């Protein structure tokens with residue numbers, strides 16, 4: 001086995017599971033996130049759209065599908081970010097679905113093993129992107145799986161060039177995040193994007209970044225401290241993010 005590069009740290013704010021349970025209060029300012037990475041995904045205070053961090057800039061895809069530059073003082077209730085360094089690259093052509101993309105990247109991840117985190121950046125020409133965002137919520141907040149039944153907004157983009165911002169989490173991460181892949185999309189013209197459900201990739205290049213360190217920042221509030229995490233949230237996670 002080849003030597004792994006120096007440890008790079010995945011920084012995570014709160015848990016995907018706290019988001020599932022309706023905890024949308026922003027805790028980490030965008031400015032602080034930028035100190036922890038230049039690449040990543042997440043959401044904003046009050047579940048106000050999808051977060052994309054690319055090349056050190058942070059974008060919001062709002063509930064109208066518009067891409068807006070996030071302000072440094074905005075806060076996030078959940079995010080995963082890190083400093084992207086390219087370990088390996090892979091050329092991709094004629095990928096007809098997200099499942100097929102997962103199969104190709106699975107092959108690649110197997111070479112180091114599935115028990116690390118991986119950042120995946122894929123720039124290319126996409127025939128199709130099927131994505132979503134969501135509308136900002138009002139208090140009292142409902143669970144994420146309830147919110148997505150009514151306030152999820154879906155988009156279909158045809159013939160667009162842009163970047164997939166991806167994170168792979170190992171199977172043992174189940175209580176803190178979602179095992180497997182999570183992709184967001186941002187077009188080169190910074191006009192469209194979102195959380196990706198499906199795609200067709202005509203041609204592109206994937207870059208992989210292995211992450212072996214994990215830093216978790218929990219919100220400091222008695223509300224967060226008293227969330228009941230004892231129920232199994234796997235089904236809700238699958239429904240919301242799948």
Ligand SMILES: [Zn+2]
Nearest residue numbers: 041183184195
């Ligand atoms: Zn997402």
